[in-house]
Amino acid sequence: MAGKRDTSKDGLDNKIQTFVLTNFKGVWKFVQSNQSLARKVNKTLINSLIYKIPTRPNPYSMMTLDEQIPDTNIQKKTDTYTSWESLNDRTYIGRHLPPDPKLNSQKNLPKVEDLAILFRKRDGKTIYSSKSTMLFPYWVQWFTDSFLRIDHNQGHKLKNTSNHEIDLCNVYGLTRKQTHLLRTFQGGKFKTQKLKRQDGIEEEYPLFYYADPAQGKVDPQFNGLYEPVNDEKRQPPDKKQYLFAMGVERANVQIGYVMLNTLCIREHNRLCDELVRSYPDWDDERLFQTARNILMAIILNIIMEEFINHITPYHFKLFADPAAFTKESWYRPNWMTIEFDFVYRWHSSIPDTFKYDGKPTHIAASLWNNKMFIDKGLGALMEETCSQPGTRIGLFNTPDILVELTELPSIRLGRQLQLASYNDYREMCGFPRVTKFEQITGDEFAQEKLKELYGDVDNIEFYVGIYAEEVRKNSTIPPLVARLIGIDAFSEALNNPLLSPNIFNKDTFSPVGWEIIQNTKTVSDLVNRNVPPSDKKYKVTFDLQ
Template identity: 85%
Template structure:
């Protein structure tokens, strides 16, 4: 049963900022009508978000939890302090707050299995989003998977390049990128496949030469090591797996759809550049097209995606020149907390419409044939014609509670993450003192109190999603605060957005014009589908 949340611990400054940004729509429209004022306001608002917590470099990393010094049997002290290695060895994931062994001591927290009740649906009822289409969770999984990449063998470490670099399209290394390139006209390797209606569309090449024997095509040897989930798939699914940049790229049709869109756009850009610059060789066509596409995706993330998340009337935008002298403008180093705020398993509906029929989400896993049969435009439009589900407790599909939610809690304890209240304080929110200040949901209050006993014991991961969502927003307040801090401070530092790089010389005059005129995912989709005279509806917004 939903009640009214006690807002006494929201913080006066936070309340005033939210009140001003979510009201006075006419005033905000007026401010945005003047380019000079718009840029000033944009800079002020973004800085106000990013400076909520101490800026990079973070003082801590997961290195402090490593059990042994490499190549020795000497135990490594777990004292929390800053070292040169922890500041620079980015194979260890960073962290905003130091470990809290006391909170995570054995017996101090409820059994992980007992917390499943917080994530399972009540009476099997799904709570749908009132704002987001299914494109929203698809997009989130796809783009975050390129930089939030924990190491499968050592969760203290990562395999990230710490940039939004489209490694899910191009690969993590130069060697992997070369395996995906055709070395003709700057293009990536692709093939034509027929939809159910017989129309041909462009897709990446298939990965397996002999799926029955798990034999990879020789041209893709070394591209990536398939994860166990892929290895377990039947032959009728494996035969349609595509060769793409990372090991999870075939995981779900939404992911594959967005990767395929980027393959097509890259090759389309190559054609555009080749027509306008006939003297360019394969290498220059490839590198320039790659730069343009990455800049387009960065722009969409910061302008379409972020503005979908926020409830504000002022529309934030990318302005690379405005921030180069800010103290937060430092090299990227992904933090573990950023990984946890993007575990939005509750945003995926358990059942969705595919080709007009209710379909269980499990059917869409590792199933590229579903995508090929429909084609990009039709699948994208159907995706955008139905809602995603609400991010929060009591809304995760049953299959994902055991596979993702409970392992996330276990991982938080292994990494000795600080408490929910500690992270509230870090992010400029007063510490809560009562469960009613976390959520207005009376059942959630009851269960949190029963499980934890005191608000100071609520774990970071649980607290993130126990909070009520804000009006006209897709996510709760603490999740939004952490995303605002890390997303902007680590997107705007991308090398392609440096003032001396973000120009016509880097992208070419033709590429610069394409970049400036591409504002949405819809723009990308509708120029990368077979001509039909139809414009597909593509949007994050319901």
């Protein structure tokens, strides 16, 4: 039963800011209409979001948990102090708060298996989002997978394989060698092929990764692209034949991911055509590198102006203004943190079933299944994706297949990494510590289960607590998740080298590329210029209309 949440621990400043930004729509419309005033307000609001949390450099990283001094056989005690190496070795995942071995001693925590009830759907009922289409969770999985990359070859999960930038490595590869394997070295383009969809019209796709799918034999031109995912259950031969050669090992995982990767590959090649028309003397390398820069700037623009504004409930629409922030104290090198990884584990935003070609289809059918995408084509699949809702982010809403695969392992990982408590992170983020379960959620069933499992609010773990909170009206994510994204999303994006004032200009992107960047604000812009000319204009949006 849903009751009214006790808001006494929301914090007065937080309440005032939310109230002002979610009311007075006419005032905010006037502010947005004045460019000079809008820039000042935009800077103030973005800074206010980022400065809610201590900014980089973070005093800790996962190096504090490593039981062995790197590159030696010397064992050390787990420490919680700052060292020069912990401030600079970015092969380790960053962290905002130091380890808390006391919380993770297991004495105050329930068995991980007992927590499954917090994520499974009640009576099998799915809670759909009132704001987001399925493009929203597809986009989140795709773009975060390029920089939130825990090294699963490390038994202790302390390291990452990330470049710590929104660099589209899922499209271009993590290394220069991987990038080279995907290129034609002619006209700056990616290697692609034409494939027919069900209606006979051809569209552009990446090349297939396997030369002999039945034997698992990789096409020799892609040897060394990445370590294949050796899971025959997820990659049976009938699906292997359609897997594409793309930037990272998980790029074929789900049709939403493949759809967005393919969109970027088409746009890159389209940009090369635009550039060669205007600059016929440019060689292959300059065409490739300039198209890559343009595409990354476009994606950064969409993240900050379409994706972020979809998340927030505010009437003022935040926008990218890179030059405004270069003197801020948060303007520091990027370093992905474990907390940022956890606040983007939105497994509950994916429904059990979705409509494909108008028919209910289990989400498992869309895993490693590029034939579904090829048959339908980019525009039609994207429009069908945007015609149906995603599901609400929070407890009691994760598909059964993902509870055991993703939710419980996330809790185990949090304990292994000795993450501080939910209340500790509230305090760090400028929220008062909760003292009652009713201050987290008004859902009486959730209150009952949290109390039964944890006994005291101070025992609630970070991963459970952030998703137990209620989603604010007209928002898509709970408040503490939003607060943590404020520091790591805006500051990470605005710190991208391409957005530096001496780089973000026509010299870097070319006059033609600069104009394309300025005139591309949405995913819809990208999709509708990368489908066959005979196709209609497709409706593409994060927002349910």
